Amino acid sequence: MKKTSWGFIAVIVGIILVLGMIFAGKYNSFVNAEESVNQSAAQIDNQLQRRADLIPNLVNTVKGYSIHEKEVLTQIANARAKLAGAQTKTDQANADAELSGALSRLLVISENYPELKADKQFTQLMDELAGTENRIATARMDYNKQVETFNKEIKRFPGSIIASMGGFKAKDYFKAEERAKQVPQVNFGETK
Template identity: 65%
Template sequence: MKKKWLWPVIIIVVLVVIFTMSYNGFVSAEENVSQSYSQIETQLQRRVDLVPNLVSTVKGYASHEKQVLTQISDARARLAGAKSTPEKAKANDALTGALSRLLVIQERYPDLKADKQFTQLMDELAGTENRIAVSRRDYNEQVATYNKKVKRFPGTLVASLGGFHEKDYFKSSPTAKEPPKVNFGEQQ
C-alpha cells in the first residue's frame, strides 16, 4: 500500500525535469537568436560608420551630386535610428539602394575611381556587405531553429507557459529586389 503514492510523485518529478530541460533549451535558443542579431547590428553599425567617410570623399569630386549624397545620408540616419528587425531591414535596403546609386556615379568620375581613399573605403564597404550577408543568414538560421522549437509539440506548451514567442526573420523589403533608379539628368 505504501507504494501507491510513489508513482504520482515519480511522474510529477519526471514532468518537472522534462519541463525544466525544455525551458532551458528555449532559453539557449533565444540567446542564440539574440547573439546572431547582435552580429547583424555590429555589421550595420560598421557600415553606418563608413558612410560619412565615403560621402565626404565623393563630395570633393562630385559636389553637384547632392541628391545621391543626401539620399545616402538620409538612409544612414534611418538605419541608425531603426529599432525593430523589420525597420532595420527596410532601412538597410534603402541604404543599399543609395550606395548602389553612388557606384553608378563613381563611373562618371575617373579621378574618383582612382582615389586611393575612395578605393579603400569601397573595399571596406564591400567587405562589410559580405559580413552583413553572412550575419543575416546566420541570424535567420537561428530564428528558424528557435521558431521550430516554439511551434513543435510539446515545445509549444513549454513556449506558451514560459512566454516564448516566434521571432521575426531579417527580410529584405520587396522593393530591394528592384534595381536602383539613377537619373543622370537630375542634378542639383
C-alpha cells in the same frame, strides 16, 4: 494499506519530478535558442554599424569630387539615420534596403569621376564596404537559421505547450524589402 498509499504517493512524486525535469530541460533549450537568435541579431547590428561608420568617410571622399551630387549624399544621410533609429527587424531591413539603394546610386555617380575611382582612399573604402556587405549578408543568413531553429522548437509538440507557458514567441525573419527583389535597370550613359 499504508504501504500502498506510500507507494502511490511515491509514484505520483516520481511522475511530477520527471515532468518537472522535462519541462526545465525544454525551457532551458528555449532560453539557449532565444539567446542564439539574439546573438545573431547583434551580429547584424554590429555589421550594420560598421557599414554606417564607413559611410561618412566614403561620402566625404566623394564630396570633394562631386559637389553638385548633393541629392544622393542627402539620401545616404537620411537612410543612415533611419537605420540607426530602427526599432524592429522589419524597420531595420527596410532602412538597410534604402541605404543600399542610396549607396548604389553613389557608386553610379562615382563612375562619372575617373579621378575618384583612381583615388586610393576611395578604393580602400570601397573594398572595406564590399567586405562589410558580405559580412552583413552572412550575418543575416546566420540570423535566419537561428530564427528557423528557434521557431521550429517552440512550435513542435510538446515544446509548444512549454513555450506558451514560458512566454516564448516566434521571432521574425530578416527579410528583404519587396523592391530588393526587383531586377535593377542599368543603363550605361544612355539618355532618354
